[in-house]
Amino acid sequence: xxxxxxxxxxxxxxxxxxxxxxxxxxxxxxxxxxxxxxxxxxxxxxxxxxxxxxxxxxxxxxxxxxxxxxxxxxxxxxxxxxxxxxxxxxxxxxxxxxxxxxxxxxxxxxxxxxxxxxxxxxxxxxxxxxxxxxxxxxxxxxxxxxxxxxxxxxxxxxxxxxxxxxxxxxxxxxxxxxxxxxxxxxxxxxxxxxxxxxxxxxxxxxxxxxxxxxxxxxxxxxxxxxxxxxxxxxxxxxxxxxxxxxxxxxxxxxxxxxxxxxxxxxxxxxxxxxxxxxxxxxxxxxxxxxxxxxxxxxxxxxxxxxxxxxxxxxxxxxxxxxxxxxxxxxxxxxxxxxxxxxxxxxxxxxxxxxxxx
Amino acid sequence: xxxxxxxxxxxxxxxxxxxxxxxxxxxxxxxxxxxxxxxxxxxxxxxxxxxxxxxxxxxxxxxxxxxxxxxxxxxxxxxxxxxxxxxxxxxxxxxxxxxxxxxxxxxxxxxxxxxxxxxxxxxxxxxxxxxxxxxxxxxxxxxxxxxxxxxxxxxxxxxxxxxxxxxxxxxxxxxxxxxxxxxxxxxxxxxxxxxxxxxxxxxxxxxxxxxxxxxxxxxxxxxxxxxxxxxxxxxxxxxxxxxxxxxxxxxxxxxxxxxxxxxxxxxxxxxxxxxxxxxxxxxxxxxx
Numbered sequence: 001x002x003x004x005x006x007x008x009x010x011x012x013x014x015x016x017x018x019x020x021x022x023x024x025x026x027x028x029x030x031x032x033x034x035x036x037x038x039x040x041x042x043x044x045x046x047x048x049x050x051x052x053x054x055x056x057x058x059x060x061x062x063x064x065x066x067x068x069x070x071x072x073x074x075x076x077x078x079x080x081x082x083x084x085x086x087x088x089x090x091x092x093x094x095x096x097x098x099x100x101x102x103x104x105x106x107x108x109x110x111x112x113x114x115x116x117x118x119x120x121x122x123x124x125x126x127x128x129x130x131x132x133x134x135x136x137x138x139x140x141x142x143x144x145x146x147x148x149x150x151x152x153x154x155x156x157x158x159x160x161x162x163x164x165x166x167x168x169x170x171x172x173x174x175x176x177x178x179x180x181x182x183x184x185x186x187x188x189x190x191x192x193x194x195x196x197x198x199x200x201x202x203x204x205x206x207x208x209x210x211x212x213x214x215x216x217x218x219x220x221x222x223x224x225x226x227x228x229x230x231x232x233x234x235x236x237x238x239x240x241x242x243x244x245x246x247x248x249x250x251x252x253x254x255x256x257x258x259x260x261x262x263x264x265x266x267x268x269x270x271x272x273x274x275x276x277x278x279x280x281x282x283x284x285x286x287x288x289x290x291x292x293x294x295x296x297x298x299x300x301x302x303x304x305x306x307x308x309x310x311x312x313x314x315x316x317x318x319x320x321x322x323x324x325x326x327x328x329x330x331x332x333x334x335x336x337x338x339x340x341x342x343x344x345x346x347x348x349x350x351x352x353x354x355x356x357x
Numbered sequence: 358x359x360x361x362x363x364x365x366x367x368x369x370x371x372x373x374x375x376x377x378x379x380x381x382x383x384x385x386x387x388x389x390x391x392x393x394x395x396x397x398x399x400x401x402x403x404x405x406x407x408x409x410x411x412x413x414x415x416x417x418x419x420x421x422x423x424x425x426x427x428x429x430x431x432x433x434x435x436x437x438x439x440x441x442x443x444x445x446x447x448x449x450x451x452x453x454x455x456x457x458x459x460x461x462x463x464x465x466x467x468x469x470x471x472x473x474x475x476x477x478x479x480x481x482x483x484x485x486x487x488x489x490x491x492x493x494x495x496x497x498x499x500x501x502x503x504x505x506x507x508x509x510x511x512x513x514x515x516x517x518x519x520x521x522x523x524x525x526x527x528x529x530x531x532x533x534x535x536x537x538x539x540x541x542x543x544x545x546x547x548x549x550x551x552x553x554x555x556x557x558x559x560x561x562x563x564x565x566x567x568x569x570x571x572x573x574x575x576x577x578x579x580x581x582x583x584x585x586x587x588x589x590x591x592x593x594x595x596x597x598x599x600x601x602x603x604x605x606x607x608x609x610x611x612x613x614x615x616x617x618x619x620x621x622x623x624x625x626x627x628x629x630x631x632x633x634x635x636x637x638x639x640x641x642x643x644x645x
Binding site: 051057059105108109111112113115116117119120121123124127128130131132133245246249252253256286288289291292293294295296298299300 | 388394396441444445450451452454455456458459460461462466467469470579583586587589590594620621622624631634635638640
């Protein structure tokens with residue numbers, strides 16, 4: 001318990017040090033690959049706020065990611081890049097507005113319906129860009145100029161420089177991680193987790209569950225928008241496929257691979273999955289077959305539910321007296337305690353009374 | 358729009374809706390009975406079409422293509438249930454989503470290895486080609502009419518099995534209360550296996566029947582999967598009657614949308630879905 005925070009902190013420092021040093025030691029291709037990985041990590045991080053902490057399996061986060069990229073495309077002129085100060089907030093606001101509408105409709109539903117409805121809304125945005133002439137239709141849209149970080153004509157950061165771009169992306173990821181960390185540890189984050197663990201109890205305690213979930217959904221979409229904005233800037237191209245559900249599902253795999261119960265888990269999952277794909281792509285023609293088998297193996301390697309992954313790999317310290325694993329793990333072996341059922345039944349109620357006084 | 362065009366579009370819409378029902382009923386049954394969400398449903402639709410193409414190209418027989426595609430996908434469904442799906446029952450939805458996503462990747466790559474990624478077309482048998490004069494001024498492709506009839510017969514069989522047979526009674530009881538059904542000594546694991554394999558077979562059958570009017574191409578399952586989800590969400594999960602209503606609504610909305618609002622036709626069905634969910638969050642015939 002006392003050892004784990006410092007171990008986690010030193011691991012974090014080492015990782016961050018490696019990330020900062022990377023452009024100085026790695027060839028250009030890997031700097032670009034690292035930028036891509038950092039931005040996907042940001043997307044995975046944002047999805048985890050909803051899936052891991054909110055218990056809402058969203059299948060439309062790619063749509064937020066892609067929509068933001070399109071916003072950058074629309075705001076980039078034919079002969080000059082868009083101003084980051086204008087285009088980024090605009091992209092984030094548009095995505096937030098769309099997410100608020102999708103969230104307000106989807107959150108009326110539960111569980112399986114939520115998955116299907118978010119999936120359907122994501123596809124709706126996909127078809128909006130695929131079937132209409134908006135953004136070049138199915139051909140997509142080229143972004144010939146990267147957005148400009150400038151004040152009064154003075155260029156602060158030149159995003160055309162791959163190394164600078166990488167550091168901007170990395171800065172964004174660190175900022176997003178700090179934001180999510182702060183959110184998760186705040187009373188808002190605890191209320192969100194409480195609604196995930198026991199909705200009825202959270203409601204009866206007076207938490208505005210719907211509003212809390214909607215806020216988490218919109219905030220998460222806004223982080224996804226930042227990732228999508230820079231991702232579109234990096235590749236200079238957006239296409240409807242960026243909004244499709246295959247990407248949403250892939251990001252979900254990243255979240256689960258890295259673990260849902262920590263802020264950094266999805267980041268590690270994203271980097272691991274992208275690294276793995278890169279190796280597979282260069283080795284096998286039918287690499288997707290292997291990716292699929294790995295995803296299936298991942299599901300079976302976690303028989304107690306994916307929530308347990310983080311607990312299995314690294315038993316995490318409890319924060320603020322609440323351990324996110326406990327509610328999922330406790331009911332896992334009801335039969336063992338069946339003979340003493342009355343006593344078991346009473347004790348959580350007593351605990352509940354104490355913890356919420 | 359004159360009356361003839363309207364009638365043709367109406368027939369097209371109904372035909373599309375009937376195919377959608379066939380595919381979506383498998384999805385809704387598998388979820389209603391097994392409690393398993395299967396994103397790979399569309400992949401089996403595509404597989405069914407490719408199997409039908411391969412068999413008809415090899416043997417030259419359309420009937421053999423349909424039956425072969427049905428039997429192979431049914432056996433595949435039994436094998437998959439045995440290896441993967443039965444371990445997913447009772448797991449959280451996220452695990453099921455991931456498993457079926459993995460299955461999609463595997464099925465897609467295996468399809469590419471076995472059948473390649475070319476676009477194909479399937480010829481219907483001689484006697485189902487051409488058009489038929491329905492009235493003096495209205496002619497309609499024979500195969501599309503045959504497709505409607507085939508889907509209607511299948512729909513009747515599905516309803517008969519579920520409403521009137523002992524198997525259907527067990528299926529309905531299982532959807533209502535799984536534990537109680539098991540406690541009554543019903544071999545639910547066996548029922549699960551056949552429901553899953555049957556659901557897969559319905560998806561594949563849909564794909565193989567549609568092959569002559571559509572083209573057979575790698576991404577065909579994706580669109581069908583999403584549409585099936587919309588149908589299931591509209592109708593209410595586990596409700597076959599709901600799936601029928603949802604499928605016809607979607608089929609007609611999509612077909613008439615393409616005529617009246619070609620630019621935004623594919624968005625219309627989602628607007629319809631959003632409207633229904635605002636009104637009834639659990640679908641038209643869904644239980645709360």
